[in-house]
Amino acid sequence: MCRCRLIDTPPLALYIHIPWCRRKCPYCDFNSHSLHGGIPETAYVERLLQDLAQETTALFPPPPLTSLFIGGGTPSLLSGEAIARLLRGVRNRIKLPIDAEITLEANPGTVDAQRLAAYRQAGVNRLSIGAQSLSAQHLERIARIHGPEDIRSAVHQARRAGFENLNLDLMYGLPEQSLTQACRDLEQALALEPEHISYYQLTLEPNTAFHRTPPPLPDQDLIADMRLQGTAMLTSKGLEPYEVSAYASVERRCRHNLNYWRFGDYLGIGAGAHGKLTFPAQQRIQRRWKLRDPVAYLHPANRDRLVSGQQTLSxxxxxxxxxxxxxxxxxxxxxxxxxxxxxxxxxxxxxxxxxxxxxxxxxxxxxxxxxxxxxxxxxxxxxxxxxxxx
Structure with missing residues (x-):
């Protein structure tokens, strides 16, 4: 136990994990599982809300949420009805202010106009689109299930659905990528006029297919040039760097991620989700994490045993x-x-x-x-x- 002088709690956010993908990407080290058959979305939403109810029992009473982030995996595999039911359930258990930032991650090729409109109507007000590249060649090299036109279609449909706050995830340092290709990628992403771009380097993480069989990547000097040139292109369009890999105007910075980076608190619900909570009365800060396997997370025997582990930080x-x-x-x-x-x-x-x-x-x-x-x-x-x- 550390000698702490904790006075009060920091802002509180909520992270919700959706663990399924159509196919596991070779570079991904997140808790994601390839989908075999349909998603048990009714059972999963019910379990998420049970998870949240258990989490909030530790808070007396739970403070209002500053933000909510639905990540994955591929959350856009869930129907609009499921997301609406989930957000209604959250609001019934904890205060979610009308101006709270509510983000949902969506992969191109998994959304259409009707689904995006349902997400917006449910209360999602920020969409994070996993583009990764606008090059058909490089999308194929990193085994994405979508093409460049799917990205453009997702952005245009999101705008028609009423989304005014879009993030595009874009990677550089892709297999055999040149500086010209990286800049062209970013140029095409900027042409879509997102409010926010997450521009980050492809890294070979342990326990991934790319780590086991590494593809040919650009050297570190070239990667540094991609970052510098990319930053110059982004800032020229008014997207300023406010974190190592995040670019936006001041009013469109991701509040949820800023809470992480400023060491705020967050509840984590869903298979493999992590949370961090501050307890001034006990003078401790605690991390806890949930069962990673979605099958185990959903098993009836684990209804009241969703926490896989916890740690009081030294x-x-x-x-x-x-x-x-x-x-x-x-x-x-x-x-x-x-x-x-x-x-x-x-x-x-x-x-x-x-x-x-x-x-x-x-x-x-x-x-x-x-x-x-x-x-x-x-x-x-x-x-x-x-x-x-x-």
Missing amino acids: ETDLILEFALNALRLPEGFDAPLFEHRTGLPFPRIAARVDAARSAGLLAPEPEPQIRPTELGHRFLDDLLQYFVPN
Whole structure:
């Protein structure tokens, strides 16, 4: 148990995990499962709401949610009726303000005009479209089930359904991708005029098909050029970087993800979902996670045993996890935010901050904000090493 000075709870968000995909992507290390047959959406929505009811018993009373994010997997495999029933159930159990950000992840090729209109009518007000690339060649190389026209169709149909806040996920550093191809990809994505673009590097994660059989990827210098050129293209269109891989105007920044990066609290429901909660009365911050296997998660015997594990964060856990999140932001953090969100006095990390400043990875004093330099952002893993327990 760390020596904490937790005073109150941070903002609270809700993450809902939908674990099924039509096909598992070779680079994906999320808890996703290839679909064999139909989704048991009625049973799954019912279990999600039971899960939420169990989670909120720990909160007296639960504070209003700042945001809600339905991720996966492929949430857009669920019908509009299922999403409406889910959101009604959430509102019956916890306050979801009328202006709360409600995001749903959708994959091109899994949505049509009717489904998108039903999502919007149900209360979803932000759509995150998993484009990944607008090149037919590269979509095939990463085994996506859609083509470029499916992406354009999804965006146009979303606009007609009334969505005014769209994110496009786009990757660079794809197999055998050139700088010209990466820029062309981004150019086509920008032509669709999304309010937000998540522009991130393809990485080979353990326990994925690409990790077992790596494809030929661009070298690190070329990948760095893709990032720099991409950032210049995005900012020229008014999409400013506000996190390592997130670009948007100030009013369209993803509130849900900002809550993660600022070390806020969140409930996690669904197969494999993770949550983090702060308990000032007990002076502890706890993580908990749910059964990963959807079959086990839905099994009647596990109705009251959905939690797979939990952990009270130690002082070293808190320091590292706070840094892992907050240093992804260009503005970093200040001492009051660190103390408020971790319950630890800032001197606990002062020597680490000074060492990272000396290495040129954090902005120098007397600036009060502990923020990464351009070098620190480029070599974020090196910066984070200063916050790893000795």
